[in-house]
Amino acid sequence: MYDFQPDPGLDTAERHRQLFEAADALTSGEPDPVANMANVAALIWEFVPDLNWAGFYRMGDNADGAPELVLGPFVGRPACIRIPVGAGVCGAAAQSGETQLVEDVHAFPGHIACDAASRSEVVVPVVRKGEVIAVIDLDSASPSRFTEGDARGLEKLARLLSDRI
Incomplete structure (x- = not known):
């Protein structure tokens, strides 16, 4: 049984160090990408305070064959299932290949409100061999929740996950 219980008093750097170590331990040697995304989403939920959503969107194709993000494993309220590349914070991260750190999602052009309670967001692309294969998406009901350290x-x-999902 796994019991990952981070100390609530940890600073951001130590919290992310421990999150990384736990994710490495859980995903090392496991070839199933869905299992790895599910466990990492749960770890993020345990290690990162003040979240209302944490999970993954995977790259896929829409009915016309155009690339889009498709909902992957997550923790939180039900979410948007498909997001066009370039749309919203997740789509911007997928299109640019760059992390999106958004203090106020309502001020982000084209923000997609999957959960009206979300106020801030950080989205990090997962890149393999120069291509975005997924994004890690964290939302919070608190404005300006996420830092550069996050x-x-x-x-x-x-x-770490680029070859494990």
Whole structure:
């Protein structure tokens, strides 16, 4: 049995270090990408405070064959199932290949409100061989919840997962 219980008093850097180590331990040697995304979404939920959604969107194709993001494993309220590349915060991360750190989602052009309670968001692309294969998406009901430290920690996690999902 796994019991990952981070100390609530940890600073951001230590919290992300422990999250990384736990994710590495759980995904190492496991070839199933859905199992790995599910476990990492649960770990993020345990390690990162003040979230109302944490999970993955995977790259896929729409009915016309155009690339889009498709909902993957997550923790939180039901979410948008498909997001066009370039649309909203997740689509912007997928299109640009760059982390999106958004203090106020309502001020983000084209924001897609899957959960009206969300106020801030960080989305990190997962890149394999130069291509975005997924994004890690965290939402919070608190404005300006996410920091550069969160973004850097999640980017390191995304690099670890690039060959595991």
